[in-house]
Amino acid sequence: MAVDVHWESIHEAWDANNVEFLVAFCPTGRPAARPEADLLEDFGDAADEVNVEAEERWLDHSPFIEDAADTTAGGAIALMNTAGDDGEVQACLRQLAERLTLQGWAGQVRGAPPVHPPGWATSVDAVGRALGLFLRFIPADTNDPEPRHETLSRHDLATLRDLADRWATRPATSTYLTRSMFTDIAPSHDLGAEFLQAVERHRRAGLQWIDDEHRSTTTIDLGYGTSAIFAIASRTETWHTRLDTLTRILQDLGPRLEVGLIDTANPMPISWTDLRTRPNPGSDQLNSIDDLDVAREHIPDAYGLQVLTSTHLAKAHDLSAWTITDLGNERHLVQHPDPAAWFAHQDPDPQVIAAARHDFGDIILTPERYTAILDAKRPPNPAAAAEA
Template identity: 30%
Template sequence: MVSTGGVRGDESSFRARWHDDQESIHISVRPDGIDALPLEQRREALADLASTCSTALIAANDRHAVITDPPDPDYTLACGPAPTPRIDDVEVWLTDAPSIEHALAWIRTFATVLNAKGVRCTLSPSRWAGRSRPEPNGQMIPSAALCLKGWRIMDDTRRWGRYPNPGWVFDHELADRLLHSTLKWVVRDSPTPDTATVDIVVDGVGMFMPPTEAAWHLRRNLTNAKLMWFEQDTRSRNVRFDSIGRILAQAYEAHQPWTMTLAAVRSLLIDLHRDLELGVVRLAPNQTGKPGWALSSYAPLPEHLPRTRTIYSRWRHHDATKTFDAYGIQLLSDAHLAAAHDLTGWIITPLTGGMHLVEHPDPAAWFAHDEPDPHVLAQARHDFGPMIIDRRD
């Protein structure tokens, strides 16, 4: 056992999550009674615990160094970022451990120090211990950018450069629909979707949990919230809600053709079409395993538009009737189609609520390589014509 006094931990749980080649483990420090605290008190308690853990790990390293043979004052295990408060615990990153025995020896020392400081908590391996994310590899893969209906600016608009960067809010019914659909989509490839572990980020705090728990946390603040499911380093899906009412999504399959990921992101357009005013599927660099999931909405911009970082927020109100460029698959409204030049060569599938799925007959020309076929793209821009936004807008 790694328990001492008011600090409890099950040694077998750490052994079960350890792999001989990993050399590191993430430790969850979960204080007693944290679930009973209101959110603001919980944040304060976890911030205090993170500070206590910082001093405790330094003391644990000082004490742990003397158990090496011979004693090595530079031998430390707890490295990585500072202890991080999350929703209901604090994470400590233990790395450079030659074996599970070294790791457990350090955890026992750490538990002793925490107990001496009056901490009452449970130590356990974090849910992602021993799991590897898919590495972002720069590969261009089909990605979706979806613009929500009904978004509205919050009263306390923030400033971004010379232009307002509006936050956005929406009603609870819309939030529930979005979370139901996006969480279902994220875990669709999991063999056990109801109990799959979802990686989410809310208010800058990351955690792992089943979809039902994730929905509760995400509902508090969907602005810049992120959710992701992954299976070791072979496949993953992620969704990001950005600050101006858009959803960005990617699916990654390491050993499957591009048609599989294209079908995945295309299905999300259809799943959410009732709540969208515009949706596009485009090529973007694979970011599915990157912390922060840095998906941008419509990169690269067509040549005729200015290169300013505020362009999307400044022209967000045009999304209901315009599009930034021609794309191989788009979800468009009646108003979009009325502004197009000539779409007779495209496949148009009517959906409900005046929305239409508009697809090029040759998807390989758009998604089989790192960029669309230039001749096909030029013709598509001609087909869409005045529906594409320009500087005069």
């Protein structure tokens, strides 16, 4: 048993992108001495060894292999960066095959074409703005200011699986599964289980349902940390139907959220910045709600529908015109009295936003408030104290 390099597919992928291309390992045999071997772990270890040796041989201009992930076909895939000359890249691929062979695997290292949804699926002109629900689960370790999604509770993971299965019933002509930075055709069955496995094994996981006939997209994306995005874009489904779908999810998950809001978004959003479709008054440092110590006290902006904590509400200026629903666990669903003003168009009217910001008051983070928080968190400077 051995692993070889399929040079024809390598050159096809390389010719399509001479800066970086996808390299996949397609196994045909497992290590007999290690029947429990995890291919992704072995592939990642082999790639790391190749990278170390390449850097030692060619220093800063060496090729490198990065960001390994599972594939739907049962293999592994990574990004081959082609820094260095052709001979160096080829040497790295040979060494990758040799190390996989030493681990006991059989198969081929091949070039892989990128897989992605059709271009119209991410085009605002084709499908309009999406409605997106951005949320962040309460991490299992609430003392960790920047938790990873490995800290999601089993209950929250099961919820994500159930939501994936539920959304799999929406009309779709094709379905894609993203693992880390790689998109693949999704398996045709047990989609919730496959998504959950992707969540547990990769730093990012996502599902995309594409409906060519009705020009609509539905997406779930669990990004870095404990944040997730649910989004629907459609030329045929009304905005209030989409809003009702997302609102039900927000209500169900609300008690277990640090952050939760609905906003217009780019089609198929994968990050907080895709949801922000207008300048916000808050500090850029809170763009991704990375610092939970700050997020538990402030929000980056006012939105037409979002979950706020009791701590947030205590800082509000005047929310008497808004509908506030107690969700439990000190979480509250705060809704603007006119949803159409926020969600029926590409973006809400600036006057609506300005009035909402006035209502929210001190909940919204400003650069000045952020600076004051940072100053309060800094340890005292003994030298400055002595001079004083």
